Amino acid sequence: MSWFSSVRPASPADAADVDDIPPGPVIALRDIEKSYKLPAGQSWVLRRINIDIQPGEFVTIMGPSGAGKSTLLALLGMLDAEWDGEYHFLGHPVHRLPHKERIALNKRYIGFVFQQYHLLDDLTVAENLDVPLSYRDYRKSERAAIVADTLDRFQMVGKKDLYPRQLSGGQQQLVGVARAVIAKPKLILADEPTGNLHSSQAREIMELFTKLNEAGTTIVQVTHSEENAAYGDRIIELKDGWVVGERTTGRTR
């Protein structure tokens, strides 16, 4: 049994709190466009994107390199402010919000998982988990309790004092996922979460996402892998910045 195959599913209390979610989609994009001005002319990255993502959905964005997948994910995570169109997140009109309020939404509702894990090299596993909490209004004692609980839930108690360089890639990504969910986000955005992992580790990470999704967390992932996409409910295909297709996976819950 691998180190992280026994991760406990989140308890109902740990799952995204749905009480304060207004009715309607978590994400509603209307005519979203993004482009760069180049000497040779306008270079389009996203064209007229219209997408709705409902609470509890597990959506996969696919497409060839340069299709605009990661750009779209960064836009959804409010890391990118330079775009046109309308973006409603949990009823908040993101396109009208100033930078500060976008950061506040990100902080409150969104967790990120990256392909390169992006753990902080000079922090231990426990300290890495503490980082998102430190940016939110938790007291120190609360943070310690949540980190301890997460370490326990992800079966990482024995690794809590290790540094990222002392972990394998799969273990690092497990920490990455744990860090993404520790602040109980409503939405997890995962950019090629298994891109650097071998197949068995990838499978286990995807199963972990499934468990989190089943516990109520909305997930949007970017991947090249049909196999990983099959863990979700719906696939949105992008090409040259356009949405060129949309299909369901036939996943049964």
Place this chain on the structure above:
Amino acid sequence: METLRQDLRYALRTLARSRAFAASAVLCLALGIGLNTAVFSLVNAILLRPFDFRDPDRVVAVYAAHPARGIHKMDASAADYWEWKEGARSLADLAALSGHSFALAGDGAAERVEGMYTTPNLFAMLGYAPALGRLPAAGEGREGSAPLVLLSHALWERRLGSDPGIVGRAVLVDGVPHTVIGVMPRGVQFPETAELWVPSIPDRTEPRSSSYLWVLGRLAPGRTVADAQREVADISARAAAAHPETNRGWTAEVMTFRDDMVDGQLRTLLGLMLAAVGFVLLIACANVANLLLARGAVRSRELALRAALGAARRRLVRQMLTESVVVAVVGGALGVLISVWWLDAILATIPERLPYWLRVELDGRVLAYTALLSVGTGLLFGMLPALRTSRPDLQTMLRSGGRGETGNAGRLRGALVAGEIALAVMLLTAATLMTRGFLAVTRADAGFDTRGMLTMRTFLAGPRYDSVKARAAYLNEAVRRLEAVPAVTRAAATTAIPTDDGGPLARLVVDGRPAEPGSELLVSCFASTPGLFDVLGTPLLEGRSFTAQEAADPAAAVVVLNRRLARQLWPEGSAVGHRIRLPGVTDSTWLTVIGVARDLQYEEFGEETPQSRLQIHLPYARMPHRTMAILVRASREPAAVVGPVREAMRTLDTTLPTFDIRTMDEVRAYTMWPSRVFSQTFNSFALVALVLAALGIYGVMSYHVAQRVRSIGVRMALGASPGAVRREVLRHGAGLALAGALAGVLGALAVGRAMAGVMYGVGGTDPLTLLGVPLVLGAVALLACYLPARRATRIDPIQALRSE
């Protein structure tokens, strides 16, 4: 050799490619090495460069001393000189000198010229030969013999037009024709700035209490300073036994001429300056080492490749050290220019003429020092980064994609910056203490109002003023004419300008209190015409001052004491009416105290002695000196009355020089020059240190941010607000600053202790300084962190994460 050439070539090429790095490193080091070169030039000129007379290390000074009273380096009496000269076998020869301001009259107005009365053997003993004419022969200069004079080369050129036939002719010195016997070689102005020398043999029958001779000797072959010390101390002990009334408790002390010229305080200051510029250089080294560490992180790929291609570690280290040394040598060359500029700037602020032997120049020794320092500096700052970077951890690099440094390197960089801040705190403390000392001098109370006063000096030269009556009459007339000048309200003549001069010491005997001979109180004596206290604007606290008749009467038996002396002698009641005696100054006459004056600051601030604080004012005729100061109080800006005052003095007697005409404020500013110059010097060091330390922390924090672009991007993606990012960067910088400041305060305590003896009016552990300096430096450090912190908040998380 070929490898060295190759390393050099490669180093130059690498540096040419990294111009920003090379320029920053060279500039940092140029400042550090430049200041070190400048200070070493001073140390070289003052302590190391041999004097230009024969066997300078064998020339010694012999002084009287009274250890029980803490009196050292006291001038000797004529009797002391003769006893030492005739009794000390360890001294091959002994000469006696006394300084004097001569009035040299020629075709134009009389000119005041610094010179010396000296025994005829002085220059022969030193080993100087004249450029023209001859040195005085033994026996020349006896009382009653024909007056002779020896001229300096500069005076001969300036006043006598380099007349080759001057030898044998007479010039008017102090109103008396003196026959010129020779001209000294160009540049010789022994002992410091003298321009003429008059042979004079001290009369051994002069009173033993009259001490005015500076005695120099040459050690006999094979004898040491300690031998001479033992011998003259024995001779002084015998004199004390034979003449207890004047010599009890007095002994003699011998020191090399160098030790005599350079006192302990100056040595301490030079030591502090060397330490200060050493700190500046260390700060510069830390900056450059940090730059190299940062470059090392960037170059680790190249070095790993070289290692993989078979380069031995030694080879990599040598190559990197070659680069460091090249940078340091270029910095050193630029530093030499900086040192010239700095020395010119500092020396230009010294208002006094420097001793002729003090030549501050970049001689071979200084240049060799700079060269060694440059190479040493290159090795110092280069070694650690070279050792670290030359051992690339291939595995870590491959795993990290060669993206940055390890935690150890970061800690090392942090430690270097904290060290810089600690050194800067110490330097800034030294500079602040010096400045506070200087300010204390400027604010010190002289005991009188210095505003609206003009001071000048005159010398009553020539046989016309041989009689006390003539001198008193001249001074009374001078005062009368000066007081007739419009805008002059009062004038007085006195033997000493307060805050600038001291007075002769005298033993004080109080009527009715017999004291054992030799154990009497020592006091300072000043003489003046009436009106001194009016000019100073300090009415007497009790009693009255002298009348015009008393001031002109050599038999006037009256005296005014200062408050401190009066209280010390008669703490319970009034001093007025009591009688005192000053053996050696006013013979055995009892003098009646007629008044008590305020305490005045005689001697320069910082040079006061217990004796200079106990003051006795005598009527002029009781101590009728020829060199006199004249003080004038004006009802308007004193500089505006200089012209009419000078004219009044000139028309009174055209043969007498009136010199050193300055306002009292100028006198005070002038006497404060050592405090001012040292304060400016340390401030310049501290400013450079502060700028370097600020650049150091700025560089490290910029690098810290650059290294953490990804980490900051991740944090922002995880919800960190710009404020949180800024706080994190500032917190890191503040941690370094705090560690450095704490270490610096500990060091500053040691600095303060070392400086306690060289500052006026401020303690070495001045709490305001010890608290204020770290706070100021902390603020500067945070300011230096602010820009990188602001830059960190502008990191685009998408770009940061993508650049992976």
